[in-house]
Every structure is written in C-alpha cells, then in structure tokens.
Amino acid sequence: MKRLIIPLILFLFLILEGVALELLPATLVKGNLVIVPHWVLAFLVMMAIFYDREDTYMSILYGLVFGLLIDVVYTGVLGVYMFTYALVIYIIHGLTKVLHANIFGTIVLGLTGLVLAEASINLIFSVVGLSEMEWGTYWLHRMLPTVLANLLFMLLLYPFMKRWLVDWRDDSNLRSKSVYL
Numbered sequence: 358m359k360r361l362i363i364p365l366i367l368f369l370f371l372i373l374e375g376v377a378l379e380l381l382p383a384t385l386v387k388g389n390l391v392i393v394p395h396w397v398l399a400f401l402v403m404m405a406i407f408y409d410r411e412d413t414y415m416s417i418l419y420g421l422v423f424g425l426l427i428d429v430v431y432t433g434v435l436g437v438y439m440f441t442y443a444l445v446i447y448i449i450h451g452l453t454k455v456l457h458a459n460i461f462g463t464i465v466l467g468l469t470g471l472v473l474a475e476a477s478i479n480l481i482f483s484v485v486g487l488s489e490m491e492w493g494t495y496w497l498h499r500m501l502p503t504v505l506a507n508l509l510f511m512l513l514l515y516p517f518m519k520r521w522l523v524d525w526r527d528d529s530n531l532r533s534k535s536v537y538l
Contacts, residue, residue, distance in 0.1 A: 370396040391499040399511045402470045405450045407522035420446040441477045
C-alpha cells in the first residue's frame with residue numbers, strides 16, 4: 358500500500374493543477390500576470406531531495422511518467438513536460454549532493470528547478486511556434502509570478518512532505534535490506 362502513496366499524491370497534484378487557477382482571486386487570473394501551477398514538479402523536487410538516495414532515481418522516473426501525463430492532459434505537444442521535468446529533476450538530484458537537505462537548500466533547489474523548467478518549457482514552445490511572448494515580457498508577467506506562486510506552494514508543503522518522504526525512504530530502505538538478509 359505504501360508504494361502507491363507517492364503516485365497517488367502526484368496524481369492528485371496533477372488533477373489539482375487544472376483547477377488551481379479557479380482557486381485564485383479573479384483579479385490575478387484576469388490581469389496581465391500568468392501563473393502556471395507546477396505542483397507535480399514541486400513535489401518531485403522535494404522527492405529528489407528527501408526520498409531519493411544517491412543511487413536511486415525514482416523522482417526522475419516519476420518525472421518522466423507524470424510529465425508525459427501533463428503533456429497528454431494539458432498541452433497539445435507530447436514530450437515537452439516529460440523531457441523538461443526529467444532533465445530538471447536529474448539536475449536537482451545531482452545538486453542535492455552539494456546542498457544540505459534543509460529549508461534553505463529546499464528553497465534554493467526549488468527555485469532552481471522552477472526557473473529551469475519554466476524557461477525550458479517556454480524556450481521549447483517558442484521554437485515550435487506556440488509561444489509568441491517576448492522574453493522581457495515573459496520574465497515579468499509569467500516567470501516571476503509562476504516561480505513565486507510555486508515556491509509558496511513548496512513552502513506550504515515542506516513541513517508535511519519532508520517528514521513523510523524521509524519516513525517512506527527509510528521504510529523502503531529497511532524493506533530492501535531485509536530481502537537480502
């Protein structure tokens with residue numbers, strides 16, 4: 358049962374990303390600012406920090422799967438989110454060896470992951486011709502509000518998810534060791 362908890366949480370965030378903008382005040386949604394929820398990515402960053410060990414890459418695998426699901430459900434181009442989420446989580450997974458797994462490290466890694474993902478997605482969409490926004494306007498009206506909103510979401514999740522992810526990692530580590538004993 359515990360193996361299903363992480364995919365269920367990711368699936369719940371995937372569904373809630375679609376209705377997240379309905380929860381915001383109308384003045385924010387109707388204005389010039391564009392806020393894109395990246396809740397799956399935020400959880401994957403926390404998973405890369407607190408759940409994965411140096412030799413495990415479950416967060417990257419989940420990044421591939423749920424990135425593809427986001428592509429299928431929310432975009433018309435397959436592979437953009439799948440490639441971006443997997444690459445960004447791979448980078449974050451590598452950076453976890455440099456930064457400590459505390460609130461400040463989580464903020465820095467979350468900020469890095471969100472900026473990399475959002476810039477990569479916009480770059481791919483502009484190359485394909487789906488995004489016509491100039492980079493100056495993009496940084497002010499989409500990147501900054503998106504990163505701040507998703508960073509706030511990560512800070513709200515941090516106290517709960519840190520404890521749970523570390524416990525789940527330790528449970529899976531004990532279970533894998535008991536098989537070899």
